[in-house]
Amino acid sequence: MTRHELAIARTVIYAGLFDYPVTLDQLHQSLIESDLTPSEILSLYERSDALRQIVDWRDGFFFPSGRAGLIAERRRREARSRAFLERHRFALRLVSAIPFTRLVALSGSVAHMNLEPEGDLDLFIITRGARVWTVTLAVLLLTKFFGCRRVICANFVIADSHLTLDQEDLFTANQVIHLKPLVGADALAEFAAANPFVKRFYPNALCTDRSWSPFGATLPLDPCSAEDRAARVRPLRPTTVDRLKSALEIFLAPPSPLIEAACRSLYGWHLRRRAASWRSPEQVSLQSDYLKLHTKSHRHFILDRFDRAVADAMREVEQVLHDTPARIRSAGRR
Numbered sequence: 001m002t003r004h005e006l007a008i009a010r011t012v013i014y015a016g017l018f019d020y021p022v023t024l025d026q027l028h029q030s031l032i033e034s035d036l037t038p039s040e041i042l043s044l045y046e047r048s049d050a051l052r053q054i055v056d057w058r059d060g061f062f063f064p065s066g067r068a069g070l071i072a073e074r075r076r077r078e079a080r081s082r083a084f085l086e087r088h089r090f091a092l093r094l095v096s097a098i099p100f101t102r103l104v105a106l107s108g109s110v111a112h113m114n115l116e117p118e119g120d121l122d123l124f125i126i127t128r129g130a131r132v133w134t135v136t137l138a139v140l141l142l143t144k145f146f147g148c149r150r151v152i153c154a155n156f157v158i159a160d161s162h163l164t165l166d167q168e169d170l171f172t173a174n175q176v177i178h179l180k181p182l183v184g185a186d187a188l189a190e191f192a193a194a195n196p197f198v199k200r201f202y203p204n205a206l207c208t209d210r211s212w213s214p215f216g217a218t219l220p221l222d223p224c225s226a227e228d229r230a231a232r233v234r235p236l237r238p239t240t241v242d243r244l245k246s247a248l249e250i251f252l253a254p255p256s257p258l259i260e261a262a263c264r265s266l267y268g269w270h271l272r273r274r275a276a277s278w279r280s281p282e283q284v285s286l287q288s289d290y291l292k293l294h295t296k297s298h299r300h301f302i303l304d305r306f307d308r309a310v311a312d313a314m315r316e317v318e319q320v321l322h323d324t325p326a327r328i329r330s331a332g333r334r
Contacts, residue, residue, distance in 0.1 A: 001050050001314070007034030008041060009054045012062050013309050014174070017302060019077075020114050021063035021070045028204055030177060032170070035203040053317040064313075074114070081113040084151075088121070091146045095123065095154075096183040097241050098138050099248040100131045100256070102160055103184030103191070111180045120150070124179055125157040126187045128249070130289040131256060132157045133264040140267075159289035160187060163194035166285065166292075170306075171299045173201040264288065 001009065010032045015022050022030065028038045036044065045051055045062075056065050063070045085092070096104045103126035105111075110121045127135045139154040165172060176198045181188050192198060198205070252259070268286055271293075278284060283294035 001048075001317070004034050004036055004040075004044055005048050005051045007032050007036070008045065008051060008062075009313060010306075010310055012055045013064060013313060014170075014306055016064040016067065016070070017305060017309065018109070018112070018114060019070055019073055020112060021061035021067075021074055023060055024062070027062050030174070030202060031204050032201060033203070050317045050321060053320050054313045077109075077115055078113045080117070081110055081115040084110065084115055084119075084121070088148055088152060091143060091148050091152060092182060093241075094142055094146075095139055095152070097245050098135055098142070099245055099252055100128045100135055101183070102126045102128045103181060103187035105179040105181045105184070105188060107156065107175060107179055111178045121152045122156070123152065123154040124175075125154055126163070126184065126191060127157060127159050129256075130159045130161060131260050132159055132289055132291045133267055134256065134260045136291055136293075137263045137267050153293075155293040155295075157291045160190070162287075162289040163191050165195050166290075167299075168195075168197040169299075169303065170201055171303055173198045177202050177205040 008027070008031065011027055011030055012022065014032065015026075015030070024038050024041065028036070028041060031041070045055070045057060052065075054065055055062055056068065058068055059071055061071050061074070092104075095101075103124070105124045106121065107124040108122040109115050109119050115121075123139070125132075125135060125139070136154050136157045139152075140149065143149045143152045165176075176192065176195060179188060271284075271286060275281065275284075278295040280294060280297035280299070283292065283297035283299060285292040
């Protein structure tokens with residue numbers, strides 16, 4: 001297979017690990033280590049016998065060969081995801097209004113609108129200054145108060161003074177390009193710029209600040225159209241919540257170092273007491289400006305499974321093409 005054929009196959013296989021068929025636009029945006037355009041992807045797919053052995057295309061979706069049932073499953077999960085977000089709309093709006101939060105973004109399965117029946121919601125947060133412990137504890141207390149502590153979790157909170165990620169791999173890059181901001185698209189753009197490794201894995205995923213509403217009926221806007229770019233740079237009038245948030249930040253700024261130290265001491269003590277129960281302690285970081293709480297990370301499992309799936313697909317296609325005479329393959333294209 002050529003480099004570009006392999007890129008398409010790897011991208012669809014990776015999405016398939018999460019039972020997620022992708023549209024042409026999503027395939028283009030998340031194409032691994034390739035900058036093919038949508039038309040080039042379609043053209044290559046139609047010409048490639050090898051690629052069609054690995055990837056099926058039906059009803060506008062690409063998915064691993066033989067797994068057409070994923071289309072219906074995707075629609076079920078999208079409906080479940082929207083219902084979940086609607087159910088927790090108020091709590092998410094309050095989390096977004098917590099002082100010193102520059103970015104609050106959906107991460108994980110909900111960011112893909114791919115929530116499983118027992119799934120939860122992961123939040124990625126960027127704070128204004130080194131206030132990660134204060135914000136994390138505030139999210140914990142707020143969600144506990146509203147009875148959604150077990151389904152809404154701020155498990156990655158970093159300061160805008162520490163935007164560079166400590167792991168530069170495919171799994172991390174994929175998480176970054178699929179973040180969906182509830183507030184703070186400008187901070188998301190800064191975050192993307194501080195992690196250029198993401199572009200090496202996903203050269204087409206350049207417009208990370210796309211407009212998106214988790215509660216509306218519309219899906220993400222086209223990130224590269226002139227109209228959408230103009231809409232994003234158009235200044236927005238501050239709401240009452242925005243004004244209140246700004247006022248609280250001014251009021252809390254003087255005592256915030258003491259509050260942050262107290263929160264770090266208290267919550268840090270609590271976390272260290274529970275360290276023995278962490279399934280992936282290597283994915284936990286308790287720094288003053290970088291709080292990563294992936295205590296049950298699937299990173300290694302997913303990457304290992306991905307490598308095996310790609311290797312299995314390559315062996316299968318080689319065997320099929322080896323056993324199929326060239327004249328039969330040519331007749332199949334006519």
